[in-house]
Amino acid sequence: MRLNGEISSGEDEEEKQTGTTTFSAQKVVVGYALTSKKKKSFLQPSFTGLARNKGIYFVAVDLKKPLPEQGPFDIILHKLSGEEWHEIIEDYRQKHPEVTVLDPPDAIQHLHNRQSMLQDVVDLNLSDCHGKVAIPRQLVFTKEKDPSSIPYEVTKAGMKLPLVAKPLVVDGTAKSHELFLAYDEFSLSELEPPLVLQEFVNHGGVLFKIYIVGETIKVVRRFSLPNISKRELSKVAGVFRFPRVSCAAASADDADLDPNIAEHPPRPLLERLARELRHRLGLHLFNIDMIREYGTKDVFYVIDINYFPGYGKMPDYEHVFTDFLLSLMQSKYKKKLTT
Ligand SMILES: Nc1ncnc2c1ncn2[C@@H]1O[C@H](COP(=O)(O)OP(=O)(O)OP(=O)(O)O)[C@@H](O)[C@H]1O
Ligand SMILES: O=P(O)(O)O[C@H]1[C@H](O)[C@H](O)[C@H](OP(=O)(O)O)[C@@H](OP(=O)(O)O)[C@@H]1O
Ligand SMILES: [Mg+2]
Numbered sequence: 001m002r003l004n005g006e007i008s009s010g011e012d013e014e015e016k017q018t019g020t021t022t023f024s025a026q027k028v029v030v031g032y033a034l035t036s037k038k039k040k041s042f043l044q045p046s047f048t049g050l051a052r053n054k055g056i057y058f059v060a061v062d063l064k065k066p067l068p069e070q071g072p073f074d075i076i077l078h079k080l081s082g083e084e085w086h087e088i089i090e091d092y093r094q095k096h097p098e099v100t101v102l103d104p105p106d107a108i109q110h111l112h113n114r115q116s117m118l119q120d121v122v123d124l125n126l127s128d129c130h131g132k133v134a135i136p137r138q139l140v141f142t143k144e145k146d147p148s149s150i151p152y153e154v155t156k157a158g159m160k161l162p163l164v165a166k167p168l169v170v171d172g173t174a175k176s177h178e179l180f181l182a183y184d185e186f187s188l189s190e191l192e193p194p195l196v197l198q199e200f201v202n203h204g205g206v207l208f209k210i211y212i213v214g215e216t217i218k219v220v221r222r223f224s225l226p227n228i229s230k231r232e233l234s235k236v237a238g239v240f241r242f243p244r245v246s247c248a249a250a251s252a253d254d255a256d257l258d259p260n261i262a263e264h265p266p267r268p269l270l271e272r273l274a275r276e277l278r279h280r281l282g283l284h285l286f287n288i289d290m291i292r293e294y295g296t297k298d299v300f301y302v303i304d305i306n307y308f309p310g311y312g313k314m315p316d317y318e319h320v321f322t323d324f325l326l327s328l329m330q331s332k333y334k335k336k337l338t339t
């Protein structure tokens with residue numbers, strides 16, 4: 001927020017009444033460093049227009065120019081891969097504590113590996129919170145691993161078939177979203193490490209995408225892979241690549257489904273889970289893919305966590321984000337008053 005006319009904008013000035021604090025807000029400048037695909041899906045005119053009406057302006061970061069020479073920014077939103085950007089934004093964050101960088105690159109990096117991304121869920125204890133949240137059993141195979149040893153390792157670990165094979169690293173490439181279903185352990189030697197093998201959990205073909213934007217939680221339902229029966233498992237062998245399921249086109253929000261499968265996870269459970277993960281991961285912007293074990297009411301598994309996901313498909317994202325950005329400025333302003 002540009003206070004005291006750092007950016008002159010007399011006519012944009014408006015009074016905001018929030019709780020007991022009244023503050024004068026002028027322009028909020030949000031720098032963004034996003035891929036062109038992300039820019040298109042996130043910075044939709046419906047969002048930027050609403051934001052502008054509230055004094056929020058989006059400015060593209062010019063990657064060809066030094067970041068400290070740009071701005072001034074109040075907030076920076078970013079999702080770019082590569083070590084070079086990581087270093088630039090980390091250095092900037094340390095030298096410019098007055099700018100809210102969403103989010104710290106090291107915290108984002110934690111989600112770029114399918115083993116570390118789920119570690120914080122394992123450490124949680126939500127047992128008294130209307131349900132149980134776990135992760136499927138999984139085994140990691142690094143790139144040094146000889147693929148021919150995978151069947152033995154899987155059997156030794158007592159992993160239950162079928163298994164989902166996922167690339168270990170998630171780096172925004174299509175390849176990192178190439179997933180396989182393995183029906184027998186011998187065929188696993190066809191796969192190329194580095195990868196994670198995760199037990200497939202029957203969940204009635206419905207997945208919950210839980211979007212987090214600061215303290216706001218929005219849940220949508222998506223179609224997913226159907227249950228795999230013991231009979232099917234005994235008849236099929238091999239590893240099969242499966243297409244990108246549970247994408248936005250697979251919305252199950254309006255489908256007429258069995259309520260035992262489709263009922264959203266309990267709100268108190270989601271609130272605890274989101275709050276804990278926000279703190280433990282040190283992130284404001286992410287989503288969680290969660291499934292309910294088929295035949296249970298309250299046994300859930302987190303199978304994936306994504307940084308800065310496709311918010312453009314989240315219901316009411318324009319208002320949620322506008323309010324979130326303003327709330328960041330408000331807390332910064334309150335903090336400034338008390339220091
Ligand atoms: N352990 C599992 N048990 C059952 N189904 C699973 C499991 N893991 C993944 N799936 C199915 O595969 C889909 C893709 O898996 P996952 O979300 O891990 O991949 P992703 O490439 O990271 O996806 P995203 O596009 O959300 O980043 C899920 O939406 C779900 O339908
Ligand atoms: O179903 P969601 O919204 O989780 O799918 C996301 C996907 O997980 C990735 O986060 C994509 O973002 P990038 O990694 O930046 O490509 C999203 O694409 P977007 O262009 O719509 O933001 C997917 O929607
Ligand atoms: Mg997913």
Ligand SMILES: [Mg+2]
Nearest residue numbers: 170304305306
């Ligand atoms: Mg993912």
